[in-house]
Amino acid sequence: MSGTETYLLDGCARAGSHTLDVYRKHGGYDTLARVLKELTPAEVTEIVKDSGLRGRGGAGFPTGLKWSFMPDPAQDDRTRYMALNADESEPGTCKDRVLLREDPHRLIEGCLIAAWAMQLSAVYIYVRGEYRLPYDRVQAAVNEARAAGLVGAKILGTDFSCEIFMHKGAGAYICGEETGLMESLEGKRGHPRPKPPFPAGFGLWGQPTTVNNVETIFNVPFILERGADWFKNLGTEKSPGNFLCGVSGHVERPGVYEVPLGMPAQRILDEHAGGVWKGRALKAWFPGGSSTGLMPASTIDTPMDHDSIRGIGSMFGTGAMILLDETACVVRASFVIARFYDHESCGQCSQCREGTQWLSQIFERIEDGRGRPEDIDLLTDLAHGMAPGKTICALSDAAAIPTHSVVKHFRAELLEHIELGRCPLQAKRVAEGAPA
Ligand SMILES: Cc1cc2nc3c(=O)[nH]c(=O)nc-3n(C[C@H](O)[C@H](O)[C@H](O)COP(=O)(O)O)c2cc1C
Ligand code: SF4
Numbered sequence: 001m002s003g004t005e006t007y008l009l010d011g012c013a014r015a016g017s018h019t020l021d022v023y024r025k026h027g028g029y030d031t032l033a034r035v036l037k038e039l040t041p042a043e044v045t046e047i048v049k050d051s052g053l054r055g056r057g058g059a060g061f062p063t064g065l066k067w068s069f070m071p072d073p074a075q076d077d078r079t080r081y082m083a084l085n086a087d088e089s090e091p092g093t094c095k096d097r098v099l100l101r102e103d104p105h106r107l108i109e110g111c112l113i114a115a116w117a118m119q120l121s122a123v124y125i126y127v128r129g130e131y132r133l134p135y136d137r138v139q140a141a142v143n144e145a146r147a148a149g150l151v152g153a154k155i156l157g158t159d160f161s162c163e164i165f166m167h168k169g170a171g172a173y174i175c176g177e178e179t180g181l182m183e184s185l186e187g188k189r190g191h192p193r194p195k196p197p198f199p200a201g202f203g204l205w206g207q208p209t210t211v212n213n214v215e216t217i218f219n220v221p222f223i224l225e226r227g228a229d230w231f232k233n234l235g236t237e238k239s240p241g242n243f244l245c246g247v248s249g250h251v252e253r254p255g256v257y258e259v260p261l262g263m264p265a266q267r268i269l270d271e272h273a274g275g276v277w278k279g280r281a282l283k284a285w286f287p288g289g290s291s292t293g294l295m296p297a298s299t300i301d302t303p304m305d306h307d308s309i310r311g312i313g314s315m316f317g318t319g320a321m322i323l324l325d326e327t328a329c330v331v332r333a334s335f336v337i338a339r340f341y342d343h344e345s346c347g348q349c350s351q352c353r354e355g356t357q358w359l360s361q362i363f364e365r366i367e368d369g370r371g372r373p374e375d376i377d378l379l380t381d382l383a384h385g386m387a388p389g390k391t392i393c394a395l396s397d398a399a400a401i402p403t404h405s406v407v408k409h410f411r412a413e414l415l416e417h418i419e420l421g422r423c424p425l426q427a428k429r430v431a432e433g434a435p436a
């Protein structure tokens with residue numbers, strides 16, 4: 001891990017940061033103007049590829065490589081789109097909200113640079129329905145940019161034209177999955193599509209489409225302004241740059257913090273989030289949102305980058321750490337998460353539709369004191385049946401991973417909960433003032 005420099009949140013701290021005036025006063029849209037004048041689309045994609053930027057939406061896929069999957073316009077003259085994924089619904093994840101709300105023009109500049117690189121006709125920004133102020137801020141920024149000749153026909157007096165349209169989600173986690181999102185944008189139910197075909201070949205309305213996350217695209221103007229080498233100097237070799245780490249749960253100062261990829265989770269917890277609340281000990285943590293699984297406290301010194309987190313059997317995901325203190329009940333936490341995935345499954349695949357329901361019901365009965373010792377192996381069997389490759393999208397796996405992790409790392413506590421018929425930690429919580 002290298003670098004202590006910040007850039008992602010710097011603009012957000014300025015008074016009136018969401019307005020065009022303030023953004024332009026600090027050099028906003030200068031990079032877009034230079035890119036349109038001096039760089040070919042292929043050169044922009046090459047710089048983004050060279051920077052090593054990886055998607056911040058969950059899978060960590062290399063962004064420049066993804067852009068290069070779009071067909072060559074000389075050989076395929078279909079209309080081309082980008083869907084900007086601002087659905088942000090993974091439990092624990094709240095980083096995109098800050099960027100949408102506080103620095104929407106930088107996001108628009110990133111979208112337009114991406115649009116130039118991929119020769120797009122339009123960008124659709126799909127915003128989580130509950131994000132009312134962020135949505136209004138981005139819409140106002142698009143209006144301001146359009147009035148200033150930055151969006152729409154002949155951008156900044158060049159021959160390049162690109163529209164930006166906004167879309168509000170309606171509270172469905174599955175609409176954050178890239179093909180569910182495209183179905184929803186087309187006005188249909190957010191049911192993910194089987195892949196292949198992949199969005200670059202058959203996306204929105206059957207046209208070539210790239211789906212990128214808000215934070216991913218937010219990095220783009222910085223990379224084009226400061227260069228790929230500058231970006232590679234931050235973070236780690238395989239996961240360059242800074243990321244926005246959302247920290248929630250039992251910590252003194254929950255929030256969204258900008259840190260270089262590769263910073264150990266323990267340091268983020270101590271130096272930014274103020275440590276575990278009330279001076280208690282850490283019991284467990286989710287490294288990157290609920291679908292990345294519950295890890296034991298012994299792994300908290302792991303560097304927050306894709307490879308290191310994979311090394312402890314988890315995933316970097318959205319980089320959103322959720323921390324549980326020593327009084328937290330892993331059964332209760334597992335039930336809450338399983339219930340979420342059960343509610344959010346779209347129901348197309350039987351493994352996911354039935355599996356998420358059964359996981360939720362089994363965790364509920366253990367939580368209620370009606371669990372049986374054999375339930376632990378039943379949970380594992382069910383989760384195995386929900387593995388990737390058997391379903392249309394990754395939601396099924398997102399529900400299975402926390403189940404596998406809780407059985408692997410907290411089997412003894414599950415068993416104790418079942419044998420006692422109640423939470424073994426309840427007495428401790430009551431002693432500390434919780435309701436009996
Ligand atoms: C169930 C599910 C929900 C998802 N929700 C989001 C989301 O809210 N925001 C997001 O950017 N990516 C989400 N993703 C990942 C997207 O499918 C896609 O990989 C991502 O938007 C690509 O952007 P990136 O390459 O810039 O990371 C979700 C994936 C799944 C399986
Ligand atoms: S895995 Fe689940 S959420 Fe994804 S398509 Fe199948 S049923 Fe729907």
